[in-house]
Amino acid sequence: MDAAWLIAIAGWPWLAAVLSTIRPNHWWLPLGTLPALAAPLVVETGSTLHLDWLLLGTYLGYDATTSLLLPFSAFIWFTAGVYAATTKFAARSYRQFGVCFLVAMAGNFLLLLAADMVSFYLGFAVMGIAAYGMLIAPRSQRARHAGRVYLVFTLVGELALFAALVIVATSLGSTLFADLHGHALPATAVGLLLLGFGIKLGLPGLHLWLPGAYRFAPVVAVAVLSGPMMKAGLLGWLRFLPPGSVDPAWGDALLIIGSVGVVFGSLLGLAQREPRALLAYSSIAKMGLMTALFGAALAGLVPATALLTAIVLFAVHHLLVKPALFLGVDLRRHGRAPPWVVLGGTGLLALALLGAPLSGGAAAKQALTAAALNNQLGVLLIGAALGTALLMLRLMWLLHTQPTAHDQRSTAAPAAWLTLVAMALWAPWLPWQITPKLSEMLPLLAALVIAVLAAGIVRSLNLASPYIAPGDMLPGAVRTAQLFVTRLRTLLRPVAFPEFSLPAPRATPANEGNSLFVAGLRWLAVFVVLLIAGAASG
Template sequence: MTLPLILSWLWPLLLAPLVLQPRRHWLVALAPLPALATALWIPAGARVELPWLLVGATLGLDTPGRIFLGFTALLWLVAAVHAVRALRDSPHAGRFHLFFLFAMAGNLWLIVALDLVSFYTGFALMGIASYGLVIYDGRRESLRAGKVYLILTLLGEATLFLALVLIAHQTGSLAPSATALTALDDLAIGLLILGLAVKAGLMPLHVWLPLAHPAAPVPASAVLSGTMIKAALLGWLRFLPLGALALPHWGLLLVLAGLITAILAPLIGLIQTNPKVVLAYSSVAKMGFMTLALGLLLIEPRLALVGVPALAFYAGHHALTKGGLFLGVGLRHTSGRQPMILAGLSLLVLVMIGAPLTSGAITKDGLKPVLEVLDWRWLGAGLGLASVVTALLMARFLWLMWRTEPHPEPGYRAAGAAWGLLIAAILVLPPAIALSDGAKLGWTTNLNLIAIALALGLPVLLAALQRPGTLDGILDRIPPGDLLEALRPLPPLWRWSQRWIWCRWVAWRERLLAPRIDWIDRQWHATRTSPVERQMERWLVAGTLWAGLVLSIVLAVIRWL
């Protein structure tokens, strides 16, 4: 049991130095296999103490951890197969695969880590290595996106570090239980929520996502949006006192932040023209929805026993679906089997919006006990609005995909086959798992909301078909990284204000202080010096006296010698 838990994250690190050579790039596809095997064969509840690792590590799989490890390893595997072909001709392929494996190792490590130190080590490794995935080609846009990503990542990791130190101090353990976490104060909880909110992409900390996805290659975007942002959710599930203590004020804050994110992000994404940016805003919206569900679990801890596995299951389904959509974008550009690619993308879009008779409807139905626990009409209206705008956003993505001009390239058969198997898993696994647990399948979830979205979207679609270019005036009016563009004038304004303040200070000092300094100087010379002293202060007199003094000293020394 110990060896699989260690190899699940150590194996990618061992392979990392080898993939720098072009003939060994295929080794990337082998890296997630131990983690996938661990998720399939190691039972939930497994736990191993490793006193020799770090300051004493605890590895294991709780119920959400096993779900996370399964979908994370599967998506990394499919993305790795795609990366081997997509970057085969790139001069930066070796560097990309190196950072790809580092990020994979960190992602898998934090999942099997049950202690604070190991979780943070994996989290930091994943976050910093992902910077190399964003800037791997060195383009100007990539460097700007990487700069924004790195700044926010480091700020988030510093905040998370403070939170974990406080958790260790207040619980007295590096692997605290849910009962021990009830001792946390508001400062520790607030820092934990804030530090992980950056990775989750909650508004207004979401700005790195719409910038990083267009810059990164398709395989990197798939795992960034599919699995890595879910690490924030796992951290909250693992280190918040879910089920042991009600935190209504923090729960309400997460509900409001999640609802605002779930509504605003799709509205901004609707006017984007880059499919990867559209998917990025979709990821922001879905993380807002998951954060909202987490907030409800903090308000009603009695639902944690059912809600935590359901939320982890929903996160896994979304990760695989979103990863499949990103990989489909790449195949739409390069694969030669375009009808099959468009059919697969259409299926994934239906799954993503939770259309009836899809696995998306089943996974969302599993969260119904959590979403309906409180009789808040405004919450139900907000969730309905979020579902409608998300459906419209995915329709926008599918429209962009149908209008994309492909440029087929040979050699994508393995990548296409892996993508097809991923779609099959997305369609089959949720109903199979639900039936094995004896749950009732909610095939008709979201039926009324999908109907509303169709009623709103069809007129827009017909207008776009009859009069192309009608809506061009609003497209890209809000660029990716929306808030950053609004803040762009601030640095020049700050520099200008600094220069203005300095100039005003110099002018004020000269106007007010210079006359007083001159007056003091005149008074000093008038009262403290005699006419003889003033005469000696002149350069000619003073210089002659100093020269004579030096000459006298030199003659005295010569005579003494």
């Protein structure tokens, strides 16, 4: 029974994709998740399946990590499917979007079940390529551009992962994840794995695809991108890089990169004027925190087992809250539910994300704090909590002030969203399993004080609020600096002030997007060389 259900989880979305082309119906999207949603009731933890006739021998498993990530990922796919089926977008672009949605879902479920590297890579590649079809479904120029950028980064990441897989399999003599424990991985493979999965996680410098995709893609695609698909990068690290198989220096590097991501994502998120863009940089900050903590586990700074368990619980919490926030932003923008319902639900989600008492975020923070018994990590957790609180205050202000369309209100989409909100507030814990601590409100109180002081300074100096265009860091920074200098010169006009100006950002011609493909080809060439070198060294 367990084996048959594992096949159903991985195969049913494929069948739903085929049936959706034969008999088009919007409701195939949520129906594709049914076997995965029922998995906790049917499949026993520890179940495995071996199909020696498929690929190089396919191994599927339902371990403790999968038992947490799969059902909640399936619930995000289900909620997104219901939302797509009950909004105007799905009616306009169902054929392309629906098939890509179900295929990406199939890839996501396969990689969650995969117990061998080849199956994981297949699911990861299918999910990444199919997501491109979802991104460009609106057929707008901005969506196409965001999709092209995403595709270039995705192909680079998948090629890096494939090269790493070949090197690891050659070195190990096996493709099973279970055989990786205690085996020292080649440095080239580790670097490629960090790069390939780091793109999916949106690490600093590898994040350039993320702001555009989160702003211009359909909100349903963004919900699954920010939830199940982003967490696939973290799962890849957990599967391919078990503690003890990697040089601790790599862990130190991840700790630094992740810490930079926390600061980078928080600061740029505060400089946004659109809720979706702010949430995109918030995801970069959260993934930076997970990266730093994972690096601490690899470096041996704290006991790895307890910290990795806490990271998985934290990832499940973020997996639920962030898609719910994106869907709430869309409900507010299009007026699909009463404002008090959307703002109230979004406010609860924001409190859960920053770790307010009696929320799943508080329980996740407690688990991380208990596992990260290290002064450096303690400072990082405090800084990340403060950054999240500031971002959530900024988000609620943007939602309160943004204009709202008057689209036709629906019932199913808000109902599905409210169900997700209720689950995201506490899962993966039950409410009575969470211990309240008043100290968990300190980040919010500190953020309120900082926000009031910052607003007072901006108003007293007559400064415009800082703004950096998403994915356009350098020109945005130049424009912000020019504005600041202009305001400062106005205030200091009686004082001699040297004349100077910063270079204006260069306008980007419309056809310059083609250079992305050239850059992608160069990356491909580099990784082919690395692949050959790695195979030769093996």
